[in-house]
Amino acid sequence: MALLDLYDEALPQVYGYLLSRCGQRSLAEDLTAETFLAAVEAVRRRPPPALTVAWLVGVARHKLADHWRRTAREERGLRVVGDEPGDQADPWDDRLDAMLAHQVLAELAPHHRAALTLRYLDGLPVPQVAAHLHRTVHATEALLVRARGAFRKAYARREGRDV
CATH class of the missing domain: 1.10.1740 (Rna Polymerase Sigma Factor; Chain: A)
Structure with a gap:
């Protein structure tokens, strides 16, 4: 009840x-x-x-x-x-257009979308993201680097700029 x-x-x-x-x-x-x-x-x-x-x-x-x-x-x-080549760590200090960011996030591969959502929208620390995704912390950190790179490229493409 x-x-x-x-x-x-x-x-x-x-x-x-x-x-x-x-x-x-x-x-x-x-x-x-x-x-x-x-x-x-x-x-x-x-x-x-x-x-x-x-x-x-x-x-x-x-x-x-x-x-x-x-x-x-x-x-x-x-x-x-294929995995994307590794990117340099980027401090995500640019301000993002929220609607555009949601559209870009929806375009990403599910594993990238899941990692970014859990880490940045839900604010979970990397070890908890790793637990949710059934990955090691090291593998999750690498996934987040690739996911941020994929997001950055897709966002820039949507804005009409090259990365």
Whole structure:
């Protein structure tokens, strides 16, 4: 019964969290449904978890990361992707246009999008990003370097400048 009481309060926050990260209504709706189904399963366990909006957003974060991993696996199965040459570390001190940044993020490969979203939108430290992506910290740091480079190139291309 506690989950039903929380549903009305949490639904807009969970859906808003997912929509702001993935940018696709249908995907956000599907992941929101998966989040609440996972919550129902979790409540049946003993002892049940503490039901809060923050806990549900955490479940949603895991569902989104799972989606990106599945998408990345599917893309790897369709084509071989070569790694981009390593870039110098860049301190991301330029101000970005938020709408353009979301469009560029949506264009990136799922593994790049997942790493950047978890690290910079969710503000997770690299070790937690690594845990969510089932990678080592070192592999995650390398992935973030490549993802920042891919983002930087796509953003510059969208702005009409060369990098």
